[in-house]
Amino acid sequence: MIRLINLTRRYRALTAVNSVSLEIPSNTIYGIIGKSGAGKSTLVRLISLLEAPDSGEVWYGERRVDGLDHDALIAQRRRIGMIFQNFNLFSSRTAAGNVAYPLELSGTPKKDIDRRVAELLEVVGLSGRGDAPISTLSGGQKQRVAIARALAVKPDILFCDEATSALDPQTTRSILNLLKKLQREMNLSIVMITHQMEVVRDACERVAVLDEGRVVEEGAVADIFTEPKSAVTREFLSHLNPMEGVTLSPARSGGASAEGALPELVRWSREGGAYTLRFRGDLTGEPVLSRLARKFSVEFNIRAGGVQNVGETEIGTLVVDITGSDGDVAKALAYLEEEGVIVEETK
Amino acid sequence: MNAFDAFIQLVGSATLQTLAMVALSTTFSLALGFPLGILLCVTDPAGIAPRPALNQVLSRVVNVLRSFPFIILMILLFPLSRIIVGTSIGTVATIVPLSIAAAPFVARIIESALKEVDPGVVQAARAMGSRNRQIIFKVMIPEALPSLVSGVTLTIINLIGYSAMAGAIGGGGLGDLAIRYGYQRFRTDIMIAAVLIILVLVEAIQFAGTRISNKLIAKR
Numbered sequence: 001m002i003r004l005i006n007l008t009r010r011y012r013a014l015t016a017v018n019s020v021s022l023e024i025p026s027n028t029i030y031g032i033i034g035k036s037g038a039g040k041s042t043l044v045r046l047i048s049l050l051e052a053p054d055s056g057e058v059w060y061g062e063r064r065v066d067g068l069d070h071d072a073l074i075a076q077r078r079r080i081g082m083i084f085q086n087f088n089l090f091s092s093r094t095a096a097g098n099v100a101y102p103l104e105l106s107g108t109p110k111k112d113i114d115r116r117v118a119e120l121l122e123v124v125g126l127s128g129r130g131d132a133p134i135s136t137l138s139g140g141q142k143q144r145v146a147i148a149r150a151l152a153v154k155p156d157i158l159f160c161d162e163a164t165s166a167l168d169p170q171t172t173r174s175i176l177n178l179l180k181k182l183q184r185e186m187n188l189s190i191v192m193i194t195h196q197m198e199v200v201r202d203a204c205e206r207v208a209v210l211d212e213g214r215v216v217e218e219g220a221v222a223d224i225f226t227e228p229k230s231a232v233t234r235e236f237l238s239h240l241n242p243m244e245g246v247t248l249s250p251a252r253s254g255g256a257s258a259e260g261a262l263p264e265l266v267r268w269s270r271e272g273g274a275y276t277l278r279f280r281g282d283l284t285g286e287p288v289l290s291r292l293a294r295k296f297s298v299e300f301n302i303r304a305g306g307v308q309n310v311g312e313t314e315i316g317t318l319v320v321d322i323t324g325s326d327g328d329v330a331k332a333l334a335y336l337e338e339e340g341v342i343v344e345e346t347k
Numbered sequence: 348m349n350a351f352d353a354f355i356q357l358v359g360s361a362t363l364q365t366l367a368m369v370a371l372s373t374t375f376s377l378a379l380g381f382p383l384g385i386l387l388c389v390t391d392p393a394g395i396a397p398r399p400a401l402n403q404v405l406s407r408v409v410n411v412l413r414s415f416p417f418i419i420l421m422i423l424l425f426p427l428s429r430i431i432v433g434t435s436i437g438t439v440a441t442i443v444p445l446s447i448a449a450a451p452f453v454a455r456i457i458e459s460a461l462k463e464v465d466p467g468v469v470q471a472a473r474a475m476g477s478r479n480r481q482i483i484f485k486v487m488i489p490e491a492l493p494s495l496v497s498g499v500t501l502t503i504i505n506l507i508g509y510s511a512m513a514g515a516i517g518g519g520g521l522g523d524l525a526i527r528y529g530y531q532r533f534r535t536d537i538m539i540a541a542v543l544i545i546l547v548l549v550e551a552i553q554f555a556g557t558r559i560s561n562k563l564i565a566k567r
Binding site for chain 1: 465467468470471472473474475476477478481485486489490492566567
Protein backbone atom coordinates (compact mmCIF):
# COMPACT_ATOMS: atom_id res chain seq x y z
CA MET A 1 0.00 0.00 0.00
CA ILE A 2 1.16 3.52 -0.78
CA ARG A 3 0.15 6.10 1.79
CA LEU A 4 0.38 9.84 1.25
CA ILE A 5 -0.05 12.09 4.26
CA ASN A 6 -0.66 15.82 3.82
CA LEU A 7 1.64 16.02 0.85
CA THR A 8 2.36 19.60 -0.23
CA ARG A 9 4.63 20.98 -2.93
CA ARG A 10 4.92 24.66 -3.83
CA TYR A 11 6.64 26.37 -6.73
CA ARG A 12 7.06 30.00 -5.71
CA ALA A 13 3.51 31.37 -5.46
CA LEU A 14 1.89 28.25 -6.90
CA THR A 15 0.87 25.41 -4.63
CA ALA A 16 0.94 22.57 -7.13
CA VAL A 17 0.02 19.87 -4.63
CA ASN A 18 -1.93 21.01 -1.62
CA SER A 19 -2.11 18.79 1.43
CA VAL A 20 -2.94 15.59 -0.42
CA SER A 21 -3.65 12.49 1.63
CA LEU A 22 -4.37 9.24 -0.14
CA GLU A 23 -4.23 5.53 0.45
CA ILE A 24 -3.41 3.57 -2.67
CA PRO A 25 -4.08 -0.11 -2.07
CA SER A 26 -1.64 -2.74 -3.30
CA ASN A 27 -2.36 -5.03 -6.16
CA THR A 28 -4.76 -2.73 -7.96
CA ILE A 29 -4.77 -0.24 -10.74
CA TYR A 30 -5.33 3.12 -9.13
CA GLY A 31 -6.20 6.16 -11.21
CA ILE A 32 -5.38 9.75 -10.49
CA ILE A 33 -7.28 12.00 -12.84
CA GLY A 34 -7.05 15.74 -13.23
CA LYS A 35 -7.03 18.46 -15.82
CA SER A 36 -3.72 19.87 -16.96
CA GLY A 37 -2.46 22.10 -14.18
CA ALA A 38 -4.39 20.18 -11.53
CA GLY A 39 -1.10 19.06 -10.01
CA LYS A 40 -1.15 15.44 -11.08
CA SER A 41 2.29 15.54 -12.72
CA THR A 42 3.78 17.03 -9.59
CA LEU A 43 1.92 14.49 -7.46
CA VAL A 44 3.31 11.56 -9.43
CA ARG A 45 6.80 13.04 -9.21
CA LEU A 46 6.36 13.19 -5.45
CA ILE A 47 5.01 9.65 -5.11
CA SER A 48 7.65 8.23 -7.44
CA LEU A 49 10.38 10.02 -5.47
CA LEU A 50 11.57 12.11 -8.40
CA GLU A 51 10.92 15.17 -6.32
CA ALA A 52 10.83 15.85 -2.60
CA PRO A 53 7.72 17.36 -1.01
CA ASP A 54 7.86 20.62 0.94
CA SER A 55 5.91 18.91 3.66
CA GLY A 56 4.03 15.68 4.19
CA GLU A 57 4.95 12.03 4.06
CA VAL A 58 5.14 9.25 1.49
CA TRP A 59 4.98 5.67 2.73
CA TYR A 60 5.49 2.50 0.73
CA GLY A 61 3.99 -0.11 3.00
CA GLU A 62 5.67 0.24 6.37
CA ARG A 63 8.54 2.26 5.01
CA ARG A 64 8.68 6.03 4.90
CA VAL A 65 10.35 6.95 1.62
CA ASP A 66 10.34 10.75 1.45
CA GLY A 67 13.57 12.34 2.61
CA LEU A 68 15.70 9.23 2.06
CA ASP A 69 19.43 9.87 1.84
CA HIS A 70 21.05 9.80 -1.58
CA ASP A 71 22.06 6.15 -1.72
CA ALA A 72 18.81 4.88 -0.23
CA LEU A 73 16.89 7.03 -2.70
CA ILE A 74 18.79 5.59 -5.67
CA ALA A 75 18.19 2.07 -4.35
CA GLN A 76 14.49 2.75 -3.82
CA ARG A 77 14.07 4.22 -7.32
CA ARG A 78 15.58 1.04 -8.74
CA ARG A 79 12.62 -0.85 -7.30
CA ILE A 80 10.04 1.36 -9.01
CA GLY A 81 8.89 1.19 -12.60
CA MET A 82 7.72 4.23 -14.50
CA ILE A 83 6.39 4.90 -17.98
CA PHE A 84 5.68 8.23 -19.61
CA GLN A 85 3.51 9.98 -22.17
CA ASN A 86 6.43 10.48 -24.56
CA PHE A 87 7.90 7.04 -23.87
CA ASN A 88 11.30 8.61 -23.08
CA LEU A 89 13.25 5.77 -24.63
CA PHE A 90 16.96 6.04 -25.38
CA SER A 91 17.29 6.68 -29.09
CA SER A 92 20.94 5.65 -28.94
CA ARG A 93 19.92 2.14 -27.92
CA THR A 94 17.91 -0.57 -29.61
CA ALA A 95 14.66 -1.87 -28.12
CA ALA A 96 16.64 -4.57 -26.28
CA GLY A 97 19.26 -2.01 -25.21
CA ASN A 98 16.54 0.09 -23.62
CA VAL A 99 15.14 -2.85 -21.67
CA ALA A 100 18.67 -3.77 -20.60
CA TYR A 101 19.44 -0.34 -19.17
CA PRO A 102 17.96 -0.70 -15.67
CA LEU A 103 19.54 -4.14 -15.41
CA GLU A 104 22.93 -2.64 -16.29
CA LEU A 105 22.44 -0.07 -13.53
CA SER A 106 22.12 -2.74 -10.94
CA GLY A 107 25.14 -4.60 -12.29
CA THR A 108 23.36 -7.69 -13.59
CA PRO A 109 25.73 -10.05 -15.44
CA LYS A 110 25.55 -9.75 -19.24
CA LYS A 111 24.25 -13.29 -19.73
CA ASP A 112 21.37 -12.78 -17.30
CA ILE A 113 20.56 -9.45 -18.93
CA ASP A 114 20.20 -11.03 -22.37
CA ARG A 115 17.92 -13.75 -21.05
CA ARG A 116 15.77 -11.38 -19.03
CA VAL A 117 15.48 -8.88 -21.91
CA ALA A 118 14.26 -11.61 -24.28
CA GLU A 119 11.75 -12.70 -21.64
CA LEU A 120 10.46 -9.15 -21.12
CA LEU A 121 10.13 -8.43 -24.82
CA GLU A 122 8.05 -11.55 -25.12
CA VAL A 123 5.83 -10.50 -22.23
CA VAL A 124 5.00 -7.21 -23.96
CA GLY A 125 4.51 -8.89 -27.32
CA LEU A 126 7.68 -7.75 -29.05
CA SER A 127 9.65 -10.99 -29.36
CA GLY A 128 12.24 -10.77 -32.08
CA ARG A 129 12.13 -6.98 -32.26
CA GLY A 130 15.01 -6.56 -29.84
CA ASP A 131 17.42 -5.27 -32.47
CA ALA A 132 15.00 -2.67 -33.79
CA PRO A 133 16.16 0.94 -33.48
CA ILE A 134 13.61 2.94 -31.48
CA SER A 135 12.78 5.26 -34.37
CA THR A 136 11.46 2.33 -36.40
CA LEU A 137 8.80 1.44 -33.82
CA SER A 138 5.21 2.69 -33.72
CA GLY A 139 3.87 4.59 -30.72
CA GLY A 140 2.26 1.51 -29.25
CA GLN A 141 5.43 -0.53 -29.72
CA LYS A 142 7.48 2.22 -28.11
CA GLN A 143 5.21 2.17 -25.06
CA ARG A 144 5.55 -1.63 -24.94
CA VAL A 145 9.33 -1.28 -24.91
CA ALA A 146 8.96 1.32 -22.15
CA ILE A 147 6.77 -1.08 -20.15
CA ALA A 148 9.32 -3.87 -20.59
CA ARG A 149 12.05 -1.50 -19.46
CA ALA A 150 10.02 -0.43 -16.43
CA LEU A 151 9.34 -4.01 -15.42
CA ALA A 152 12.91 -5.23 -15.95
CA VAL A 153 13.78 -4.88 -12.28
CA LYS A 154 10.58 -6.63 -11.13
CA PRO A 155 9.17 -3.58 -9.36
CA ASP A 156 6.25 -3.71 -6.94
CA ILE A 157 4.93 -0.40 -8.17
CA LEU A 158 4.50 0.88 -11.70
CA PHE A 159 3.73 4.55 -12.28
CA CYS A 160 2.11 5.50 -15.56
CA ASP A 161 2.35 9.22 -16.23
CA GLU A 162 -0.18 9.93 -19.01
CA ALA A 163 1.09 6.73 -20.57
CA THR A 164 -1.64 6.54 -23.19
CA SER A 165 -2.14 10.22 -23.93
CA ALA A 166 0.01 10.18 -27.04
CA LEU A 167 -1.68 7.09 -28.45
CA ASP A 168 -4.75 6.63 -30.63
CA PRO A 169 -7.84 5.03 -29.03
CA GLN A 170 -7.16 1.58 -30.45
CA THR A 171 -3.55 1.52 -29.26
CA THR A 172 -4.65 2.95 -25.92
CA ARG A 173 -6.94 -0.03 -25.45
CA SER A 174 -4.26 -2.54 -26.29
CA ILE A 175 -1.79 -0.87 -23.92
CA LEU A 176 -4.41 -0.77 -21.14
CA ASN A 177 -5.19 -4.43 -21.72
CA LEU A 178 -1.51 -5.24 -21.48
CA LEU A 179 -1.18 -3.28 -18.25
CA LYS A 180 -4.23 -5.03 -16.78
CA LYS A 181 -2.79 -8.39 -17.71
CA LEU A 182 0.60 -7.57 -16.24
CA GLN A 183 -1.00 -6.22 -13.08
CA ARG A 184 -2.75 -9.55 -12.52
CA GLU A 185 0.17 -11.75 -13.44
CA MET A 186 2.87 -9.87 -11.56
CA ASN A 187 0.83 -8.66 -8.55
CA LEU A 188 1.76 -5.12 -9.44
CA SER A 189 0.39 -1.97 -7.92
CA ILE A 190 -0.18 0.39 -10.80
CA VAL A 191 -0.73 4.10 -10.31
CA MET A 192 -2.12 5.66 -13.43
CA ILE A 193 -2.04 9.41 -13.88
CA THR A 194 -4.27 10.61 -16.66
CA HIS A 195 -6.63 13.27 -17.91
CA GLN A 196 -8.68 10.72 -19.85
CA MET A 197 -11.79 9.38 -18.16
CA GLU A 198 -11.80 6.51 -20.66
CA VAL A 199 -8.54 5.28 -19.17
CA VAL A 200 -9.97 5.36 -15.65
CA ARG A 201 -13.14 3.61 -16.79
CA ASP A 202 -11.34 0.90 -18.76
CA ALA A 203 -8.47 0.12 -16.45
CA CYS A 204 -8.77 1.44 -12.92
CA GLU A 205 -10.44 -0.02 -9.86
CA ARG A 206 -10.24 3.11 -7.76
CA VAL A 207 -9.68 6.72 -8.68
CA ALA A 208 -8.80 10.01 -7.06
CA VAL A 209 -9.93 13.19 -8.77
CA LEU A 210 -7.48 16.04 -8.45
CA ASP A 211 -8.30 19.69 -8.87
CA GLU A 212 -6.12 22.69 -8.08
CA GLY A 213 -3.71 20.54 -6.14
CA ARG A 214 -6.35 18.92 -3.94
CA VAL A 215 -8.15 15.61 -3.97
CA VAL A 216 -11.79 16.52 -4.54
CA GLU A 217 -13.13 13.00 -4.78
CA GLU A 218 -11.88 9.49 -4.19
CA GLY A 219 -13.45 6.08 -4.42
CA ALA A 220 -14.25 3.01 -6.45
CA VAL A 221 -14.51 3.84 -10.13
CA ALA A 222 -18.03 2.44 -10.44
CA ASP A 223 -19.23 4.68 -7.60
CA ILE A 224 -17.58 7.76 -9.02
CA PHE A 225 -19.13 7.06 -12.39
CA THR A 226 -22.64 6.63 -11.14
CA GLU A 227 -22.60 9.17 -8.34
CA PRO A 228 -20.08 11.87 -9.11
CA LYS A 229 -20.01 14.33 -6.24
CA SER A 230 -17.76 17.11 -7.46
CA ALA A 231 -18.25 19.45 -10.39
CA VAL A 232 -14.84 18.49 -11.78
CA THR A 233 -15.78 14.82 -11.83
CA ARG A 234 -19.05 15.55 -13.59
CA GLU A 235 -17.16 17.56 -16.15
CA PHE A 236 -14.81 14.65 -16.76
CA LEU A 237 -17.76 12.35 -17.17
CA SER A 238 -19.36 14.69 -19.67
CA HIS A 239 -16.23 14.41 -21.79
CA LEU A 240 -17.06 10.75 -21.99
CA ASN A 241 -20.08 12.00 -23.83
CA PRO A 242 -21.38 9.21 -25.99
CA MET A 243 -22.22 11.73 -28.70
CA GLU A 244 -18.65 11.84 -29.87
CA GLY A 245 -16.72 9.33 -31.87
CA VAL A 246 -19.46 6.75 -31.76
CA THR A 247 -19.77 4.47 -34.70
CA LEU A 248 -23.19 4.10 -36.21
CA SER A 249 -23.39 0.39 -35.70
CA PRO A 250 -20.79 -2.31 -35.13
CA ALA A 251 -21.39 -3.94 -38.48
CA ARG A 252 -20.76 -0.80 -40.48
CA SER A 253 -17.71 0.38 -38.64
CA GLY A 254 -15.34 -2.08 -40.30
CA GLY A 255 -12.04 -2.04 -38.41
CA ALA A 256 -13.59 -1.46 -35.01
CA SER A 257 -13.73 -5.15 -34.21
CA ALA A 258 -10.08 -5.45 -33.24
CA GLU A 259 -9.17 -6.22 -29.66
CA GLY A 260 -12.27 -5.26 -27.78
CA ALA A 261 -12.66 -2.03 -29.66
CA LEU A 262 -16.40 -2.31 -29.96
CA PRO A 263 -18.19 1.01 -29.92
CA GLU A 264 -19.49 1.99 -26.53
CA LEU A 265 -22.86 3.02 -27.77
CA VAL A 266 -24.88 2.11 -30.76
CA ARG A 267 -26.46 5.13 -32.27
CA TRP A 268 -29.54 5.15 -34.44
CA SER A 269 -29.81 8.80 -35.13
CA ARG A 270 -27.33 11.61 -35.56
CA GLU A 271 -29.69 14.26 -34.22
CA GLY A 272 -31.10 14.98 -30.83
CA GLY A 273 -30.28 13.29 -27.57
CA ALA A 274 -30.89 16.01 -25.00
CA TYR A 275 -30.38 13.72 -22.01
CA THR A 276 -27.97 10.97 -21.15
CA LEU A 277 -29.33 8.47 -18.66
CA ARG A 278 -27.05 6.09 -16.85
CA PHE A 279 -28.32 2.94 -15.19
CA ARG A 280 -26.08 1.21 -12.77
CA GLY A 281 -25.75 -2.51 -12.20
CA ASP A 282 -29.06 -4.01 -11.06
CA LEU A 283 -31.02 -1.07 -12.41
CA THR A 284 -30.19 -2.15 -15.95
CA GLY A 285 -32.86 -4.83 -15.51
CA GLU A 286 -35.66 -2.52 -14.37
CA PRO A 287 -38.32 -1.26 -16.77
CA VAL A 288 -37.82 2.28 -15.51
CA LEU A 289 -38.61 4.03 -18.75
CA SER A 290 -41.90 2.34 -19.52
CA ARG A 291 -43.06 2.93 -15.96
CA LEU A 292 -42.14 6.54 -16.38
CA ALA A 293 -44.03 6.91 -19.64
CA ARG A 294 -47.11 5.53 -17.95
CA LYS A 295 -46.75 7.72 -14.89
CA PHE A 296 -46.13 11.06 -16.57
CA SER A 297 -47.38 12.37 -19.86
CA VAL A 298 -44.03 12.44 -21.57
CA GLU A 299 -42.66 10.64 -24.60
CA PHE A 300 -39.24 9.18 -25.15
CA ASN A 301 -37.22 8.99 -28.25
CA ILE A 302 -34.17 6.81 -27.81
CA ARG A 303 -31.28 8.02 -29.90
CA ALA A 304 -28.47 5.78 -28.73
CA GLY A 305 -27.85 3.13 -26.14
CA GLY A 306 -25.40 0.61 -24.86
CA VAL A 307 -23.80 -1.05 -21.91
CA GLN A 308 -20.37 -0.05 -20.67
CA ASN A 309 -18.17 -1.99 -18.34
CA VAL A 310 -16.69 0.13 -15.63
CA GLY A 311 -14.34 -2.02 -13.68
CA GLU A 312 -16.53 -4.93 -12.58
CA THR A 313 -19.78 -3.00 -12.86
CA GLU A 314 -22.00 -2.66 -15.86
CA ILE A 315 -23.44 0.71 -16.63
CA GLY A 316 -26.27 1.03 -19.09
CA THR A 317 -26.46 4.24 -21.01
CA LEU A 318 -29.34 5.66 -23.00
CA VAL A 319 -29.28 8.86 -24.95
CA VAL A 320 -32.82 10.13 -25.21
CA ASP A 321 -35.03 13.05 -26.05
CA ILE A 322 -37.93 13.62 -23.70
CA THR A 323 -40.90 15.52 -25.02
CA GLY A 324 -43.84 16.86 -23.06
CA SER A 325 -44.74 20.00 -21.17
CA ASP A 326 -41.86 21.58 -19.26
CA GLY A 327 -43.44 20.68 -15.95
CA ASP A 328 -43.93 17.03 -16.91
CA VAL A 329 -40.39 16.72 -18.20
CA ALA A 330 -39.01 18.18 -14.98
CA LYS A 331 -41.15 15.80 -12.92
CA ALA A 332 -40.07 12.87 -15.04
CA LEU A 333 -36.40 13.76 -14.59
CA ALA A 334 -36.87 14.12 -10.85
CA TYR A 335 -38.48 10.68 -10.75
CA LEU A 336 -35.62 9.16 -12.71
CA GLU A 337 -33.09 10.53 -10.25
CA GLU A 338 -35.19 9.22 -7.39
CA GLU A 339 -35.01 5.80 -8.96
CA GLY A 340 -31.22 5.99 -8.97
CA VAL A 341 -30.75 6.84 -12.60
CA ILE A 342 -28.00 9.36 -13.29
CA VAL A 343 -29.35 12.06 -15.57
CA GLU A 344 -27.04 14.33 -17.50
CA GLU A 345 -28.19 17.09 -19.72
CA THR A 346 -26.29 17.00 -22.98
CA LYS A 347 -24.73 20.29 -23.94
CA MET B 348 68.96 19.51 -54.29
CA ASN B 349 66.91 21.03 -57.05
CA ALA B 350 64.25 23.68 -56.57
CA PHE B 351 61.35 21.24 -56.78
CA ASP B 352 62.73 18.94 -54.10
CA ALA B 353 63.33 21.93 -51.87
CA PHE B 354 59.76 23.05 -52.43
CA ILE B 355 58.40 19.64 -51.57
CA GLN B 356 60.52 19.45 -48.47
CA LEU B 357 59.45 22.88 -47.27
CA VAL B 358 55.78 22.30 -47.85
CA GLY B 359 55.93 18.71 -46.61
CA SER B 360 57.55 19.48 -43.31
CA ALA B 361 55.25 22.45 -42.76
CA THR B 362 52.25 20.20 -43.41
CA LEU B 363 53.52 17.66 -40.90
CA GLN B 364 54.01 20.41 -38.35
CA THR B 365 50.49 21.64 -38.89
CA LEU B 366 49.09 18.12 -38.57
CA ALA B 367 51.05 17.60 -35.36
CA MET B 368 49.88 20.92 -33.95
CA VAL B 369 46.27 20.27 -34.81
CA ALA B 370 46.28 16.67 -33.61
CA LEU B 371 47.88 17.46 -30.29
CA SER B 372 45.98 20.66 -29.59
CA THR B 373 42.72 18.92 -30.48
CA THR B 374 43.54 16.19 -28.00
CA PHE B 375 44.46 18.60 -25.23
CA SER B 376 41.63 21.04 -25.88
CA LEU B 377 39.18 18.13 -25.74
CA ALA B 378 40.81 16.89 -22.56
CA LEU B 379 40.28 20.33 -21.03
CA GLY B 380 37.03 21.33 -22.73
CA PHE B 381 35.04 18.09 -22.56
CA PRO B 382 34.90 17.85 -18.74
CA LEU B 383 34.31 21.60 -18.59
CA GLY B 384 31.41 21.26 -21.04
CA ILE B 385 29.90 18.43 -18.98
CA LEU B 386 30.30 20.52 -15.85
CA LEU B 387 28.63 23.53 -17.50
CA CYS B 388 25.72 21.34 -18.55
CA VAL B 389 25.12 19.47 -15.30
CA THR B 390 25.61 22.45 -12.96
CA ASP B 391 23.14 24.55 -14.94
CA PRO B 392 20.11 25.52 -12.82
CA ALA B 393 18.08 23.19 -15.06
CA GLY B 394 20.79 20.52 -15.10
CA ILE B 395 21.00 17.21 -13.25
CA ALA B 396 23.18 18.58 -10.44
CA PRO B 397 22.33 22.28 -10.22
CA ARG B 398 25.11 24.44 -8.74
CA PRO B 399 24.12 27.94 -9.88
CA ALA B 400 27.10 29.73 -8.32
CA LEU B 401 29.71 27.38 -9.74
CA ASN B 402 27.94 27.46 -13.08
CA GLN B 403 28.07 31.26 -13.14
CA VAL B 404 31.79 31.33 -12.37
CA LEU B 405 32.63 28.71 -15.00
CA SER B 406 30.46 30.41 -17.55
CA ARG B 407 32.17 33.77 -16.96
CA VAL B 408 35.64 32.28 -17.27
CA VAL B 409 34.70 30.57 -20.50
CA ASN B 410 33.23 33.77 -21.90
CA VAL B 411 36.27 35.84 -21.01
CA LEU B 412 38.62 33.33 -22.61
CA ARG B 413 36.48 33.13 -25.70
CA SER B 414 36.29 36.89 -26.15
CA PHE B 415 40.08 37.28 -26.38
CA PRO B 416 41.38 37.65 -29.91
CA PHE B 417 43.39 34.49 -30.45
CA ILE B 418 46.63 36.24 -31.34
CA ILE B 419 46.56 38.26 -28.09
CA LEU B 420 45.77 35.15 -26.06
CA MET B 421 48.79 33.44 -27.59
CA ILE B 422 51.12 36.24 -26.60
CA LEU B 423 49.66 36.30 -23.09
CA LEU B 424 50.19 32.56 -22.79
CA PHE B 425 53.85 32.57 -23.85
CA PRO B 426 55.05 32.48 -20.23
CA LEU B 427 52.83 29.47 -19.61
CA SER B 428 54.32 27.70 -22.63
CA ARG B 429 57.77 28.38 -21.23
CA ILE B 430 56.79 26.79 -17.92
CA ILE B 431 55.13 23.74 -19.46
CA VAL B 432 57.35 22.90 -22.43
CA GLY B 433 60.43 24.98 -21.66
CA THR B 434 60.19 27.29 -24.66
CA SER B 435 57.78 29.79 -26.15
CA ILE B 436 58.90 29.34 -29.74
CA GLY B 437 58.22 26.53 -32.17
CA THR B 438 55.55 23.99 -32.93
CA VAL B 439 55.54 22.30 -29.53
CA ALA B 440 55.33 25.61 -27.69
CA THR B 441 52.31 26.65 -29.79
CA ILE B 442 50.30 23.65 -28.67
CA VAL B 443 49.83 25.17 -25.21
CA PRO B 444 48.06 28.38 -26.28
CA LEU B 445 46.20 26.54 -29.04
CA SER B 446 44.78 24.03 -26.59
CA ILE B 447 43.86 26.65 -24.05
CA ALA B 448 42.30 28.92 -26.66
CA ALA B 449 40.21 26.10 -28.07
CA ALA B 450 39.18 24.59 -24.71
CA PRO B 451 36.41 27.12 -23.88
CA PHE B 452 35.08 26.75 -27.40
CA VAL B 453 35.02 22.97 -26.96
CA ALA B 454 33.32 23.40 -23.59
CA ARG B 455 30.47 25.43 -25.10
CA ILE B 456 30.07 23.02 -28.01
CA ILE B 457 29.91 20.02 -25.66
CA GLU B 458 27.57 21.88 -23.31
CA SER B 459 25.10 22.76 -26.04
CA ALA B 460 25.22 19.26 -27.54
CA LEU B 461 24.44 17.72 -24.13
CA LYS B 462 21.68 20.21 -23.46
CA GLU B 463 19.93 19.05 -26.61
CA VAL B 464 19.27 15.66 -25.00
CA ASP B 465 15.54 15.26 -24.34
CA PRO B 466 14.94 16.16 -20.67
CA GLY B 467 12.24 13.47 -20.56
CA VAL B 468 14.84 10.81 -21.34
CA VAL B 469 17.06 12.13 -18.57
CA GLN B 470 14.09 12.09 -16.21
CA ALA B 471 13.36 8.49 -17.14
CA ALA B 472 16.97 7.55 -16.44
CA ARG B 473 16.73 9.27 -13.07
CA ALA B 474 13.45 7.55 -12.25
CA MET B 475 15.13 4.21 -12.87
CA GLY B 476 17.67 5.03 -10.19
CA SER B 477 20.62 6.14 -12.32
CA ARG B 478 23.40 7.98 -10.54
CA ASN B 479 24.49 11.28 -12.07
CA ARG B 480 27.65 9.67 -13.40
CA GLN B 481 25.52 7.01 -15.10
CA ILE B 482 23.17 9.62 -16.53
CA ILE B 483 26.14 11.47 -18.02
CA PHE B 484 28.06 8.52 -19.43
CA LYS B 485 25.34 5.99 -20.16
CA VAL B 486 22.60 8.35 -21.30
CA MET B 487 23.55 11.92 -22.14
CA ILE B 488 26.79 11.31 -24.03
CA PRO B 489 25.45 8.37 -26.12
CA GLU B 490 22.25 10.30 -26.85
CA ALA B 491 24.20 13.39 -27.91
CA LEU B 492 26.87 11.49 -29.84
CA PRO B 493 26.01 12.74 -33.37
CA SER B 494 26.06 16.36 -32.17
CA LEU B 495 29.25 15.71 -30.23
CA VAL B 496 30.94 14.38 -33.36
CA SER B 497 29.85 17.47 -35.29
CA GLY B 498 31.22 19.61 -32.47
CA VAL B 499 34.60 17.88 -32.50
CA THR B 500 34.73 18.28 -36.29
CA LEU B 501 34.14 21.98 -35.91
CA THR B 502 36.84 22.15 -33.23
CA ILE B 503 39.42 20.51 -35.49
CA ILE B 504 38.61 22.86 -38.34
CA ASN B 505 38.88 25.85 -36.03
CA LEU B 506 42.21 24.60 -34.79
CA ILE B 507 43.50 24.29 -38.35
CA GLY B 508 42.69 27.97 -38.75
CA TYR B 509 44.19 28.88 -35.37
CA SER B 510 47.33 26.87 -36.10
CA ALA B 511 47.86 28.86 -39.29
CA MET B 512 47.66 32.04 -37.24
CA ALA B 513 49.99 30.61 -34.66
CA GLY B 514 52.53 30.34 -37.45
CA ALA B 515 52.69 34.11 -37.56
CA ILE B 516 54.33 34.22 -34.15
CA GLY B 517 56.88 31.51 -34.71
CA GLY B 518 54.80 28.41 -34.41
CA GLY B 519 55.84 26.77 -37.64
CA GLY B 520 53.49 24.90 -39.93
CA LEU B 521 51.64 25.96 -43.06
CA GLY B 522 50.64 29.41 -41.77
CA ASP B 523 54.22 30.18 -40.92
CA LEU B 524 55.32 28.96 -44.33
CA ALA B 525 52.75 31.09 -46.11
CA ILE B 526 53.85 34.19 -44.26
CA ARG B 527 57.63 33.76 -44.36
CA TYR B 528 57.90 32.45 -47.90
CA GLY B 529 54.69 33.34 -49.63
CA TYR B 530 54.27 36.84 -48.25
CA GLN B 531 57.67 38.12 -47.14
CA ARG B 532 59.69 36.52 -49.98
CA PHE B 533 57.04 36.82 -52.68
CA ARG B 534 56.95 33.05 -53.27
CA THR B 535 53.45 32.90 -54.70
CA ASP B 536 53.81 29.17 -55.46
CA ILE B 537 54.42 28.40 -51.78
CA MET B 538 51.58 30.67 -50.73
CA ILE B 539 49.20 28.86 -53.08
CA ALA B 540 50.46 25.44 -51.98
CA ALA B 541 50.00 26.31 -48.28
CA VAL B 542 46.50 27.63 -48.79
CA LEU B 543 45.52 24.67 -50.95
CA ILE B 544 46.73 22.15 -48.39
CA ILE B 545 44.84 23.90 -45.59
CA LEU B 546 41.77 23.89 -47.83
CA VAL B 547 42.10 20.17 -48.49
CA LEU B 548 42.62 19.46 -44.78
CA VAL B 549 39.49 21.37 -43.82
CA GLU B 550 37.45 19.68 -46.53
CA ALA B 551 38.69 16.23 -45.56
CA ILE B 552 37.93 16.75 -41.86
CA GLN B 553 34.50 18.17 -42.58
CA PHE B 554 33.71 15.29 -44.94
CA ALA B 555 34.79 12.66 -42.44
CA GLY B 556 33.00 14.35 -39.55
CA THR B 557 29.72 14.71 -41.41
CA ARG B 558 29.92 11.12 -42.55
CA ILE B 559 30.47 9.72 -39.08
CA SER B 560 27.71 11.88 -37.62
CA ASN B 561 25.27 10.85 -40.34
CA LYS B 562 26.13 7.19 -39.89
CA LEU B 563 25.39 7.48 -36.18
CA ILE B 564 22.05 9.11 -36.88
CA ALA B 565 21.12 6.54 -39.54
CA LYS B 566 21.61 3.70 -37.05
CA ARG B 567 18.90 5.09 -34.76
